[in-house]
Amino acid sequence: MVKVDGKGNGTSLVQVRELDKKYQRGSEEIHVLQGLNLDVGSGEFVAFMGPSGSGKTTLLNLLGGLDLPTSGSIKVAGDEITRMSANKLTAWRARHVGFIFQMYNLIPVLTAFQNVELPLLLTKLSKADRKKHVETALAMVGLADRMNHYPRQLSGGQEQRVAIARAIVADATFLLADEPTGDLDRRSAGEIMELLDRLVHEHGKTLLMVTHDPRAAERAHVVLHLDKGVLVEGGAGGGGEA
Amino acid sequence: MKFFRLIWVNLLRKKIRTTLTIGSFMVALFLYGLLVAIRAAFGGGADVAGVDRLNVINKTSLIMPLPFSYGERLAGMPGITGVTFATWFGGVYQDEKNFFPQFAVEQDTWLKVYSEFVVPEAERKAFLADRQGCLVGRKLAKRFGFKVGDRIPLRGTIWTGTWEFNVRGIYEGNRPEVDTTPLLFRYDYLEERRNFGKGTVGWYVVKLASPDDAVKVTKAIDDAFANSPYETLTQTEKAFAASFAKQMGNIEFLVLVIGSVVFFTLLLVAGNTMAIAVRERTPELAVLKTVGFTDLGVLGLVMAETLIIAGQGGVIGLLLAKFFTLGGDPTGGFLGNFYLGWGSLGLGLVLAVAVGIVSGILPAVSAMRLRVVDALRRV
Numbered sequence: 001m002v003k004v005d006g007k008g009n010g011t012s013l014v015q016v017r018e019l020d021k022k023y024q025r026g027s028e029e030i031h032v033l034q035g036l037n038l039d040v041g042s043g044e045f046v047a048f049m050g051p052s053g054s055g056k057t058t059l060l061n062l063l064g065g066l067d068l069p070t071s072g073s074i075k076v077a078g079d080e081i082t083r084m085s086a087n088k089l090t091a092w093r094a095r096h097v098g099f100i101f102q103m104y105n106l107i108p109v110l111t112a113f114q115n116v117e118l119p120l121l122l123t124k125l126s127k128a129d130r131k132k133h134v135e136t137a138l139a140m141v142g143l144a145d146r147m148n149h150y151p152r153q154l155s156g157g158q159e160q161r162v163a164i165a166r167a168i169v170a171d172a173t174f175l176l177a178d179e180p181t182g183d184l185d186r187r188s189a190g191e192i193m194e195l196l197d198r199l200v201h202e203h204g205k206t207l208l209m210v211t212h213d214p215r216a217a218e219r220a221h222v223v224l225h226l227d228k229g230v231l232v233e234g235g236a237g238g239g240g241e242a
Numbered sequence: 243m244k245f246f247r248l249i250w251v252n253l254l255r256k257k258i259r260t261t262l263t264i265g266s267f268m269v270a271l272f273l274y275g276l277l278v279a280i281r282a283a284f285g286g287g288a289d290v291a292g293v294d295r296l297n298v299i300n301k302t303s304l305i306m307p308l309p310f311s312y313g314e315r316l317a318g319m320p321g322i323t324g325v326t327f328a329t330w331f332g333g334v335y336q337d338e339k340n341f342f343p344q345f346a347v348e349q350d351t352w353l354k355v356y357s358e359f360v361v362p363e364a365e366r367k368a369f370l371a372d373r374q375g376c377l378v379g380r381k382l383a384k385r386f387g388f389k390v391g392d393r394i395p396l397r398g399t400i401w402t403g404t405w406e407f408n409v410r411g412i413y414e415g416n417r418p419e420v421d422t423t424p425l426l427f428r429y430d431y432l433e434e435r436r437n438f439g440k441g442t443v444g445w446y447v448v449k450l451a452s453p454d455d456a457v458k459v460t461k462a463i464d465d466a467f468a469n470s471p472y473e474t475l476t477q478t479e480k481a482f483a484a485s486f487a488k489q490m491g492n493i494e495f496l497v498l499v500i501g502s503v504v505f506f507t508l509l510l511v512a513g514n515t516m517a518i519a520v521r522e523r524t525p526e527l528a529v530l531k532t533v534g535f536t537d538l539g540v541l542g543l544v545m546a547e548t549l550i551i552a553g554q555g556g557v558i559g560l561l562l563a564k565f566f567t568l569g570g571d572p573t574g575g576f577l578g579n580f581y582l583g584w585g586s587l588g589l590g591l592v593l594a595v596a597v598g599i600v601s602g603i604l605p606a607v608s609a610m611r612l613r614v615v616d617a618l619r620r621v
Contacts, residue, residue, distance in 0.1 A: 061614075061615050066532065066614045066615050066618075090531065090536050090537075091534065093532070093534055094533060094534025095534075099532050099533070103525075105525060105526075105528075105529045105618070108526075109252065109254070114247070118248075118529075118530070118533050119533040121248070122534045122535065122539075127244070
């Protein structure tokens with residue numbers, strides 16, 4: 001169930017109400033998001049599209065607790081994240097959100113294994129348990145045989161798969177992907193979308209993705225368009241029902 | 243411990259830069275070690291001076307003498323348990339460049355007051371039994387190969403002529419920092435042979451019953467000899483050693499200035515390096531925060547890197563300085579007590595860590611304050 005009219009039934013995994021975000025650029029005030037409402041149920045795959053500067057990444061950052069709104073509320077799995085302290089928000093993010101970036105953002109001096117292990121360093125898991133989790137995550141993305149490779153030894157598609165493994169290793173409540181195929185060739189992009197699709201359909205992950213690529217958006221259950229700070233339903237993608 | 247690998251790989255990512263930064267700490271701390279050793283050498287033992295001893299000199303100047311008769315009066319004063327005296331001899335051994343200090347000392351009392359000089363009992367007795375006997379310190383003996391039984395001729399510069407001494411003993415210090423470069427010979431030999439200054443001494447040294455009495459006894463001594471032809475200036479041994487050193491120039495100030503410049507430069511170098519390292523890694527730090535590292539956690543990672551660099555460079559530099567000073571006076575006699583103590587090494591390490599903290603704090607705070615959304619935009 002994905003709604004943008006603010007009339008969700010309150011059981012949604014993600015519940016956004018009257019979300020406003022303004023930036024000050026010099027003397028100019030930029031109203032990026034205006035009274036935005038959104039309800040996303042568990043296991044949904046939502047794609048956000050829209051022109052550059054329409055606020056897609058800003059929305060993703062707000063949903064992931066990386067930024068704070070000017071007003072409005074964001075509830076994820078019952079937690080109101082806009083009123084959390086910085087430290088609490090960091091802990092919440094570690095527990096609930098898996099981020100996938102366009103530029104992969106792997107640490108170049110760490111191997112694939114070590115990059116994926118990063119979020120687990122903050123948990124109380126033993127070294128053996130961390131190893132088990134990392135190996136499972138890398139196996140899920142098809143890189144079990146590349147775990148000791150450094151990012152420079154991997155292709156772009158492989159790097160993005162390591163980044164996806166890092167996002168899922170701590171079993172996040174939902175995944176946020178910002179242009180995950182934006183820096184990849186067509187074939188690699190297809191593979192990454194295939195992988196994200198599997199995470200949603202086979203592993204029940206909830207995925208919110210920003211993309212410019214209509215082919216990537218096609219795989220989503222719902223495509224939402226952001227225009228002038230307002231969300232507009234763009235219909236169902238090819239990935240399932242809206 | 244699980245974060246150590248993360249810190250370590252970051253240190254190794256720019257090996258040349260890390261090595262050079264560690265090198266700058268190393269050089270600075272090595273220089274610190276040498277400066278401390280030079281200061282100790284010029285200080286003439288100010289750092290190892292006894293807190294229970296006072297030196298009594300002529301109020302006019304250290305080079306003006308005091309009469310023999312003061313010895314008995316000093317011995318009778320309350321709070322004083324021992325009195326001895328000495329005079330600077332200033333002889334030349336073979337050549338001017340072979341400089342080492344020589345003192346005529348009151349043979350019966352000197353070793354009792356200066357308990358840090360350790361002489362084997364048989365050698366002490368031999369010294370007391372031979373009017374021309376002398377004691378040489380271990381470093382001096384090593385420098386010129388002196389052995390017990392050797393005869394040392396010195397050309398007098400204050401009291402002219404050739405003075406010959408029999409080496410009756412070799413003394414050690416009870417601590418490594420005790421100066422063992424002087425030659426000590428008997429006062430009665432000086433008194434017998436010198437043609438002027440008879441009946442006088444260079445300075446007295448009094449041993450206190452308690453170091454707490456130092457102020458009271460100092461005042462009592464100077465009051466007792468006030469308005470006499472030989473007014474006294476009594477001071478702690480540390481102050482005496484320092485004033486002795488000041489005759490060479492204000493070494494303390496020079497050392498302080500050079501040391502300050504070195505550490506300030508190090509601060510700039512290390513601070514700049516850490517600032518560059520943090521700036522280069524801005525997106526990575528943002529990723530760490532994104533996956534759940536707290537602001538303080540990121541600050542801790544950056545500070546840990548700085549402290550490892552400072553600690554490594556500091557320890558290596560200090561150890562090199564220590565090894566260098568173990569070789570003894572590098573000038574062949576000018577810096578007799580060229581010594582770097584463990585206390586100074588500890589202080590050096592504290593300084594290195596302090597410089598590490600100060601140089602790392604600004605980059606670390608900027609990493610801590612980094613806003614993830616801003617940092618990710620810079621990718």
